[in-house]
Amino acid sequence: EPEVTQTPSHQVTQMGQEVILRCVPISNHLYFYWYRQILGQKVEFLVSFYNNEISEKSEIFDDQFSVERPDGSNFTLKIRSTKLEDSAMYFCASKIQETQYFGPGTRLLVL
Amino acid sequence: GENVEQHPSTLSVQEGDSAVIKCTYSDSASNYFPWYKQELGKRPQLIIDIRSNVGEKKDQRIAVTLNKTAKHFSLHITETQPEDSAVYFCAASRNEKLTFGTGTRLTIIP
Numbered sequence: 304e305p306e307v308t309q310t311p312s313h314q315v316t317q318m319g320q321e322v323i324l325r326c327v328p329i330s331n332h333l334y335f336y337w338y339r340q341i342l343g344q345k346v347e348f349l350v351s352f353y354n355n356e357i358s359e360k361s362e363i364f365d366d367q368f369s370v371e372r373p374d375g376s377n378f379t380l381k382i383r384s385t386k387l388e389d390s391a392m393y394f395c396a397s398k399i400q401e402t403q404y405f406g407p408g409t410r411l412l413v414l
Numbered sequence: 415g416e417n418v419e420q421h422p423s424t425l426s427v428q429e430g431d432s433a434v435i436k437c438t439y440s441d442s443a444s445n446y447f448p449w450y451k452q453e454l455g456k457r458p459q460l461i462i463d464i465r466s467n468v469g470e471k472k473d474q475r476i477a478v479t480l481n482k483t484a485k486h487f488s489l490h491i492t493e494t495q496p497e498d499s500a501v502y503f504c505a506a507s508r509n510e511k512l513t514f515g516t517g518t519r520l521t522i523i524p
Contacts, residue, residue, distance in 0.1 A: 336511070346450075346458060346503060348511040359510045394457060401446050401465070403512060405457040 305329045307406035309395050315412045319384050324409045326378045326395030335378045336396040336403060337370065339363070346394065352378065385413045416441040418506050420515025427494055428523050435518045437504035438486040444506040447480060447487050452501045452517075461502075462489070494522045 308327045316322050328335050337349040350360040352370055369381045378397075382389055390413045396403040417440040427433045439447075445466040450458035464471045464478045464487065471478050475494075480487040491498055499522045505512040 334510070338512075345516045346512075346514045348513065351510045361511070401507070402448065402460055402463060404460070405450075407457045 307395055307397055307404050309393075309406040309409050311409055312407065313410045313412075315414065316385055318387055318413055322382050322385055322411065324380045324382075324393050324395075324411070326380070326397075326406055327376050328378055328395065328397030329399075329404060330376070332397035332399045332404075334358075334398045334403075335370075335372070336398075337380045338394045338396060338405075339391040340394065340408075341391045349380070349393075382411075385411075387413050389413050416444060416506055416508065416513040418504060418513050418515040420504050420518060422518060423516065424519045424521070426521045426523055429494055429496060431494055433489075433491045433494055433498070433520055435489045435502055435504070435520070436486060437488070437506075437515050438484075439506040439513075440485065441506065441508060442482075442485065443508045446507040447478070448505050448507075448512070449476075449478060449489050450503045450505065450514075452503060454500075458503060491520075496522050496524055498522050 310325045335352040338346050340346045348361050350364045351358045367383045371379050392408045392410050394408045395406040420437045448463035451461045452458045462476050464480050475492045477490040501517045501519050503517050504515040
């Protein structure tokens with residue numbers, strides 16, 4: 304069964320550094336998402352992407368964040384200048400109809 | 415925006431008994447309600463979902479009920495087994511994003 308994949312599984316970075324989190328959605332899916340989950344808390348929506356543009360974003364998704372689909376398979380989340388509070392698990396998800404399928408996540412730790 | 419409340423935050427049940435988790439939502443335009451199971455350190459996995467034109471849906475030991483008038487929906491797990499132990503999240507969606515509840519840590523006591 305096809306699955307969403309994400310790399311890296313873990314990333315440690317210094318505050319102020321840029322990070323790029325990568326996702327490969329399920330191949331025939333058309334809608335892509337990033338969510339984050341701070342340790343012990345609920346999953347929070349960051350951004351949705353359809354037809355090569357952002358369709359919705361949350362207030363968390365400020366100017367430090369950007370998303371891109373650089374080719375036909377990858378979907379990336381960039382954080383330009385990381386802050387301590389960006390430490391979280393970041394999940395990519397994709398869907399074709401209503402069901403969103405989640406990737407295994409990237410655990411980001413900002414020191 | 416949408417707000418989803420989930421109760422209880424923790425739930426312990428004896429193996430073989432039933433577990434019920436309840437959620438309420440605020441946006442009457444929400445029309446899709448999935449439930450995800452998340453094991454420690456793993457991705458959320460969809461276990462069942464329901465759309466607003468349906469009142470109840472069942473899949474083996476798992477069922478979900480939806481009351482649109484009251485804006486609440488519930489997850490029912492019958493004949494619980496140790497492998498049901500996990501954190502369960504409800505969510506609500508209108509078009510795009512999922513708004514998640516705060517999660518219920520379910521522990522099945524052997």
